Each structure stands twice: as C-alpha cells, then as structure tokens.
Amino acid sequence: AQTVTQSQPEMSVQEAETVTLSCTYDTSESDYYLFWYKQPPSRQMILVIRQEAYKQQNATENRFSVNFQKAAKSFSLKISDSQLGDAAMYFCAYRTQGGSEKLVFGKGTKLTVNP
C-alpha cells in the first residue's frame, strides 16, 4: 500500500520569506499523481498544486512550486513571498493512476506566517 510521510508537523515563516514543506512517499508504481492541498481553519480543502509522475518538469502555480524527485520519492512544496493568508494546514497526497481514485494523505504540516 502507498504511504505518504510529512516529517514536519509544524513550520513557521516570516511574511515575504520563502518556506519549503517536505513530503516523501512510498510506492511501487511508476505512474501516479501527487498533490498539495491547503486546509485553512474553515476546514475546506483547497488544491494548491499537482504533479503528474511522468512529467519531469516541476509544477508551478504562481508563488507555489514543487521539487519533484521521482527516484528519491520526494515531493516538496516551496512557497515564495509568503503571505498571511498562506497560514493553514498543508497536506501532501498521492493518487494512483487508474483504478480507485482515492487520495492517500500525509498527516499534514501546520504553517504559521509571522508578520
């Protein structure tokens, strides 16, 4: 079974600085998808960014980018120019390609943004 590990329960960053959240996963598959979700106190999960495993290029969405290292099974999220609104729980998630489309989540990293 696939597992996702987020080794940083909490992180903090100064406003306008850059922070990197770590995620590693375990799988025997070669084709899959990886995601970062944001969960603010409202509880609503919001998709931040996704990466298809077959793509070598790292995904980027505005201030959010990933460092995808397939061989190392690592998928970190970099947030640049951090804003107060970025404060939230961040979850890394894995999805297999084909078959059940369920997401396998890590336990999350709580990000605090200090003014």
Added chain:
Amino acid sequence: GAGVSQSPSNKVTEKGKDVELRCDPISGHTALYWYRQSLGQGLEFLIYFQGNSAPDKSGLPSDRFSAERTGGSVSTLTIQRTQQEDSAVYLCASSLDWAPLEQYFGPGTRLTVT
C-alpha cells in the same frame, strides 16, 4: 457555481446512537468520495462512488459504517451505534468523470460522540 455542501456542519451525539451525514456534490460531478479526518491526522479514505459502478468501500473501518448515493447525486454516510473513536471531521469531495485529478471538497461535518 455552488460548491460541495455538507450537512450538518457539526453534530454531537451520544455513544450508541446512529447518525447520518449528508453530502451534496457539485452538479454534474459523477464521482463522490468520503474521507475521515481524525484529530491531528491526515485524511483517511472511506468510500468512493463513480457513476453507476459499484462503490469502492475498501476504506470503511467497520460494518457500522455505510454509505449510499441516490440518483447519482446526493450521498449519505451512516454510522450505526456510534463509538467515541468515531469522533472526527467527515469530508466529502466530488469530481468530474473526465477530470478526476481535481477533487473539490466540502467544508466537512464535525462529529463528536460523547
């Protein structure tokens, strides 16, 4: 358009009682998922519905948990004889059949079993 909605937002129940949690997916979304988020934990998959196919129930933790989806739209998650360990936030998500990469989540139902 309207997002995924869930009701109730919060539910407090006594141990041993049955509860029903409701999810209204985004109109036109054929896939619907239920997840459970216990305190300090990530989301745990419970069940997945896709169109008229048999649901994937592999994540249901016990036979006290069941779910149905009527008319390919609204879904109800039922927990019978609730236990304190069932206390959690129950999240529902939906997605389009042709774009399954994007799961849209509802705000969840916080269940507290006393």
